[in-house]
Amino acid sequence: MIVEIGHFALALALGVAVVQALVPLWGVARHDRALAGVGSAAAVTCFLLVALSFGALVASYARSDFSVENVVANSHSTQPLIYKFTSVWGNHEGSMLLWVLILTLFGALVAMSRRSLPVRLRAGTLAAQGMVTVAFLAFTLLTSNPFRRMLPAPPEGQDLNPILQDLGLAIHPPLLYVGYVGFSITYAFAVAALIDGRIDAVWARAVRPWTLLAWVFLTLGIAMGSYWAYYELGWGGWWFWDPVENASLMPWLAGTALIHSTVVMEKRDSLKVWTILLAILTFSLSLLGTFIVRSGVLTSVHSFASDPSRGLFILGILIFFVGGSLALFAWRAPLLRQGGLFAPVSREGALVVNNVFIATACATVFIGTLYPLVLEMVTGDKISVGPPFFNATFIPVLVPLLLVLPLGQSLAWKRGDLLGAAQRNAMAFGIAIVVALAAIALTRGGPVLAPLGIGLGVFLVAGAAFDLGERIVARASGWPAMLSRAKGLPRSTWGAAFAHAGVGLSVIGIAAAAWSTEAIGVLKPGERLTSGRYTIVLESILPRSGPNFRAEVARFQIFSGNRELGPLEAGKRVYTARAMPTTEAGIHTDGLSQAYVALGEPQGDGAIAVRLYDKPLILLIWIGAIVMAFGGALSLTDRRFRLAAPRRAAPQPVAAQPAE
């Protein structure tokens, strides 16, 4: 019964979404406020129905209802309850339902936001969001129905893929999806603005919190996914330039550019056309990512049960929304009026530099990800584009941007002074040089570029700190004055400083990866293996059993030099339902560094193959991402987003363009 209610609610949601997609536009065309306002009620209803449907699926999983095909394929009665819950989105159908749930959640949030949006903008946004919802609800119902019954019901399920039976599954997909799907709102705002034919600072201010929200979640989602792959896959790698990873990196890059370009738009009312285009492209890249992940057209280490026939449906959705919005853009964008002026050397100019470089970096990832697909279609040759390609293209494009980032941050609005900005950053630059030289001296004969990378990261962190310091200390004398100045600084200034420092921390972590070392050995109890600063001694190998797996666990003692750091366990599990082995890496965190132990094959005579890595400063990669996300969240609480946006009715120098 619950299952049928869920299925019915989903079908009903499709109907409501059609109303949400069409009626508000009709209302706008007829200048009927009541009709234009229908979108809000529809969006909220649609969300409630999808939530009911999602709840029904969760209930089926929690009760291990094996009359549902989806539950049979991805669950097992012996699973711990937490993994029964996470199994809901550990498969194609359930994860599409989560996708739609988040999509409708964002629609409902826009509908309910108390911020006074112009009626036409809100109606258009909800309609555009409704169209996306219709497409994905139809996709879920027609090709990926999670509520399909299986009769007669088998007594036991097939269990979830063991690699997914991890806390990472509880955290990573929801975060990532909120990020991916959150950009649908900026897309909907862009489409609404194009339909309406006017776009100004009000629009920028309305869009910016949504962009920031999506960006914060996408940042956390990517970082979490990276850390999960790092500890779960047992290779000690945290980024493989895999198509599925690139699929999430592209919208992140475009979203990062969008966050920066909306600042210019809000401040100077310029870069309108570009910002609209970016808003469209960001969500288009999210859709492309969904297509790549769901269709399996590109071979990925992160592929889970994908289906090419469904891929075709998503390709259709992709073409409709990307093509449709770009056509609308080509038709309406020339109507947008010119905005304010700024000198090339100014904060606005620096933000433009940011956009040029990030968009270019995004393009190189795009080419590297899709080139194999295009080449195979054209010539039939199969190729793989791996890390060497991205190291040779993405990094050279991004590094110059990071080098000038602290300068841009301290330029004045409208017309800046490059020499002054350079002087303000001289101290940070000096510290960076000293640290880089120290790194070279300490690691004589090591990789050449790594110390420079460390220096770059330090420059970013110090630049952000000095910039904040300057704003607080300048012209303020005494602690109370400084404190009140610190309080008076806009939250978005704090946010930007944290986000930029976070980039710096990640850069340090990435650069330090060049010093990581790896050792492989075959150990018997009592024998030792050394890699870099760490030595492990195998103590014993014991069998162990879990709720739905058997495991072989190797116990080690870990030493750094002669200092004992404690015990460490690494294991191999075999999940009984699928007879599938997984590696449980043993990780010892030593400050910001980690020692990483993965087991290989048992060798028969009581010995076991062991791989030990020394990963210096690796935690900084993810800490940096968390600091970035914290910065984004801080910006989100900025005063100007909490207060009502300025009314359009106020006399503005830039007259709004009538739509018709």
Added chain:
Amino acid sequence: MTAAEQPRTMAPKRRLTRKQRRLVLIAAAGAVLCLAAGLVLFALRDTIVFFYGPTEIAEKGVAPGTRMRLGGLVETGSVTRGPGQRVTFSITDSRTAIKVSYEGLLPDLFREGQGVVTEGVFQGAGQFRADSVLAKHDETYMPREVADTLKKQGHWQPGSSAPTPQAKP
């Protein structure tokens, strides 16, 4: 806006017209794009790796010393271990088999009869030295290249990870 954010010197500068500013912007963006295009073209020539099945290596006349990806099925009964971490096995598309040697830990799902993709250097004479063996997350998942290779030899049905013994017409 605070005074700290103001430029300290307001040197009299030439004012750029809107058109000139736009030109500066377009020129700068164009320069960055050209740089990136150059990097991409350069990297595409040097860093991409071609994928071949065992039979294709002979058909396309791959030269020894070429870096490539090799995919197919791990031939049943071909895996031998040792000494140390050295593993040798054969990758087959049921017509041709290539002997692969690899040093290191194998992924969890490496098994005889399973699809596998390896990357390394073709040594000539049916020998391949792999420096990485690609892992997969799902035991029913077949790398698309491997599936295509097997389909070409008529030995694969969707939905089954092992090839069926009967070749389809």
